[in-house]
Amino acid sequence: MSEPARTLHPALAVSEGAPANLTIAGVRALDPVAGIDQVCDLVVRDGVVSSLAEPGSGAAPDSGEVVDGSGRVAVPAFVDPHVHLRTPGREDEEDIESGTRAAAAGGFCCVVAMANTDPVVDSPELLSALRRRADREARVQVGFAAAVTVGQRGDRLTDTTLLADAGAVCFSDDGLPVRSARVMRQALQCQRLHGLPLVLHEEDPDLSGEGAMHEGTVSVRLGVAGIPWASEAVMAARDVLLAELEDGRIHLQHVSSARTLAIVEWARARGVAVTCEVTPHHLLLCDEDVAGLDTARKMNPPLRSAGDRTALREALRSGLIDCIATDHAPHAQEEKEAPFEEAPMGTTGLETAFAALYTDLVVPGELSLATLVEKLTAGASVLGFERPSLKPGSVANLCLVDLDKEWTVGENGFESRSANNAFLGRRLRGKVLLTTSAGAVVWRDRSILMREVAA
């Protein structure tokens, strides 16, 4: 049998950790895609899932670690197609090491970093340098998006062929839309050559204007300039039509409004290759949660109306939304402490995604645990990566979760270098205790007890 590839995709970078040798004893192994849901001794040998054995069957290895899995769940680790690692340029907010440590703590084995850094990732040299740095520093597998346009200025395409050869996993101007329809059309034509997804932040900057939150009754009451739902939906409509024209493939980032979902549904029915993602904060919060003008809840796209939130949840359940992405967006505290209108947009999310969604959607019975796990790993399929799996023979990309453990967001600080989290102070249920990525243990909660088995 040939060795399984260590990473989910050849273009992903990760620093080499020691291959894991561990047994998670008496754990519920849940992998909805592989059809696995059983209590077992989950055995990892040399970084590969070797068996899902009968509990207590003596399949425990003669060396390595034994982890108590009773009352806990092991699931495929999560894949986040949309994070900001702020490197290069704002390493005071996040760097590759701290960002991927936050990812590991949240149960993620793979993240994709956006290109809106300083400088923008628009050259093969910078992209290659980042991948080399990630090979040394990244705890979990990292892919890098390359910019669609030079400097993300929206008027001239980057050299997509060179960037694809240098290991870009997708193209995105995230943070900004591709303003020119002509340039977007050219980007879709280039896709025939490189084959990588175009990952799109859909916004019409003229409609957003100086808006700081969703335009609706709450923004009127607060007297804060609003961003209408149409700002996202008109750009999404343009891009699905261009994708149809050029027979291209696009992925819409952080979909926030019911109208945008209607456009995705319409485009899919016409056979357009469009996928989309939603963030935990858009699923769980709405514009009413901004009434206190807490800048940790200022993001782009903004938290929409309660009706939009309901539509997003329905679309997640129905499968219209392909995957969950955090849009992890670290910001310096002093910048977030500015008045609401002036503060930068974004919330961190890697460390709270699973627990927040589990607490507010799975515990009340709105979403099944299996669907949540499936949607937190589906970002892999969207980007053409292999999906993490618990199937024997798979490289260990898994996390162990205690579903009953309660914790308060921020009580022990964050692994991320930034603390601007929209759920700060919330009491949540469900804690990631251990994460493996590319076959190595990359995270273990302080609370977890392990015992070494003598060789």
Ligand SMILES: [Zn+2]
């Ligand atoms: Zn964005």
